[in-house]
Amino acid sequence: MTALxxxxxxxxGLRADAIVIGVAKGAKGPVVAPGAEALDKAYDGRLAGVLETLGASGGEGExxxxxxxxxxxxxxxxxxxxxxxPEKDAEYSAEALRKAAGAAARALAGSKKAAFALPLADAADAGAVAEGALLGAYSFDAYKDNAKDAKGNAKGPLGEVALLGGKPRDKAYKAAVERATALTEELNRARDLVNTPxxxxxxxxxAAVAQVAAKEHGIKVQVFDEKALQKGGYGGILGVGAGSAAGPRLVKLSYTHSKAKKHLAFVGKGITYDSGGISLKPAGHNETMKCDMSGAAAVFAAVVAAARLGLEVNVTGWLALAENMPSGSATRPGDVLRMYSGKTVEVLNTDAEGRLVLADALWAASEEKxxxxxxxxxxxxxxxxxxxNRTFGVMANDDAFRTAIVEAAEEVGEPSWPMPLPEHLRKGMDSPTADLANMGERMGGGLVAGIFLREFVGEGITWAHLDIAGPAFNEQGPFGYTPKGGTGSGVRTLVRLAELTAAGDLG
Known part of the structure; x- marks a missing residue:
């Protein structure tokens, strides 16, 4: 774990393996960013020229x-x-600082200590650099037994980050760094879960991981096993998990604050492996399906982060966990499941399983109003x-709430886009034998899934759906502070929503 x-x-005079500075793309070539004045002076004011000679342009991530x-x-x-x-009198954006810090931290993997002399105009900038560095330093090495690479270099993340220009006695700076530390530690834990085989x-x-974390951070936890799910009538979760030797679970995490005036519920899809079930996925589509629990990982991380930050809002997390496998006991296309809400669903495709486990959890969350x-x-x-692959869709039953989520996501650096819920697509899910089917029109399938979920939200409750299928798992090369593999997509947006709600800034 990287210290900060x-x-x-x-x-x-700072003893470190490296000093990190920023360089921007100016109109006439690279421009050395604030924070690197001492270095520029040592180069007699010619540092920008030296960097240009070495091929630097100041481009993002370079x-x-x-x-x-x-x-x-x-x-x-x-x-x-x-x-x-930036334009004259403007500052570097928080996201530019996050990405730069992340790229530098990744480039210094294996180093013991690095001093980051990036531009810090205020405490928020310090928080952004801290966040980017701690996220960029992430590595998942739990299943690698060799400590060095082929060249003999030490593996593992950057050991320590020192933010130069920071103000350790300033309450705002200290709070910003503490927030970044708590947030990134939980986000990186979500990445670990997504990357675990x-x-x-x-x-x-x-569920066991959630129980340990809940105990550590004063969060109330309740785990529904197969017997409890059967007794409660959670037909969606049970139906999806029926084909696996590993039984399903529904985990409820409850963080409460004595001064809270609002209550948020977060619900996460937690398919720990998705084969598609009887509607088996084709070859080439199974290899990354360990990531199908990314939504539950994001919800888990967000609830724990809210607790660590002491936010004045009640947050309940629901983790709908199941493994979707084909076997003699698996749910078949054509089967009808009675959901926790009492509605019946005809299963036309067992690979449309996420909406089934979410439906039960959404109704359970709705009962608490x-x-x-x-x-x-x-x-x-x-x-x-x-x-x-880098943008998640946002659907909601309230346009203002959907806008608020998109704005919160943009603020924290998670690309998102507002999506509609067209009423005409509902008819495609009509079933001759059940209240509705789990499939509808093929075109606009992401919207159809959102419309299905809306059926299981309690009346009068504001609801939004984040489809993170694209950005949750990065199969390409790392970029900015985003690693290859599990990304922790959605965590920062959920935490920001909790912060805004606690502050009374979210309607």
Missing amino acids: TLSTAAAP VTKLPAPTGFKAPLVVAVGLGAE PNDLNPEAF PDAIVDVATLTGAMVLALG
Whole structure:
């Protein structure tokens, strides 16, 4: 785990493996960003020219390494691109700082300590750099037994980050860094869960992780096993888990604050492995299906983060956990399930299983009549086709709430896009034998899934659905502070919603 400190030390005298500075893309070439004044002075004001000679442009995510000048105790300088230079009198955006810090932290993997001299205009900037560095330093090495790579370099994340220009005695700076630390530690725990192989993370194992964390952070936890689910009539969760030797679970996490005036419920899809069930996925589509519990991981992380931050809002997390497997006991296409709400659903495709477990959890969440419910799920390939691999879709039964979520996501650096719930698509889910089917029209499949979920939200409750199927698992190369594999998509948006609600800034 990477440590982080605020430092008032001068860059030349700081003992570290490297000094990280920012470089922006100016109109006439690279521009050295604030924070690197001491280095620029050591280069007689020619640092930008040196970087340009080395091929640096200041483009986003670009990393350029060069030896530190005489008089500096750190041997290496890492110049990281911030993107376009801001307009006059404007500051670098929080997201530009996050991405730059993340790229630098990843480039320094295996180093013991790095000093980050990126531009810090205020405490919020310190929080952004801290967040980016801690997320960028993430690595998942639990299943690797060799400590060094082929070149003999130490593996593992950057050991320590010192934020130069920080103000350790300033309450705002201290609070910003503490928030970043708590948030990123929980987000990285969500990444760990997503990356854990499904033979080690079945529903029971996931529930056990939640129980341990809940005990540590004063969160009330309740785990519904197969018997409790059967007794309660959770037909959706039981139906999806029927084909697996690993039984399903429904986990309820309750964080409460004595001064809370609002109650949020977060619901997460937790399919610890999705084979498609009897409607088996085709070859090439199974290899990453350990990530189908990313929504539950995001909800779990958000509830724990809210508790660690002491937010003045009640937050209940519902983790709908099951493994979707084909077997003699598995749910078949054509079967009818009686859901926890009492409605019946004809299962036309067992690979449309996420909406079935979410339906039961949504109704359970609705019974407590929270002020709002947000569900998070890797729900449909259709949403990936619509929005790509880095943007999640947001649907809601309230336009203002949907807008608030999109704005919160943008604020924290999670790309999202508002999506509609067209009423005409509901008819496609009509069933001759049940109240509705779990499939509808093929076109607009992501919207159809949202309309299905809306059927299981209690009357009068504000609700939103985040389809994170695209950004939840990064199969490409790492970028910014985003690693390959599990990303923790949705965590920061949920936490920001909780913060806004606690502050009274979310209607």
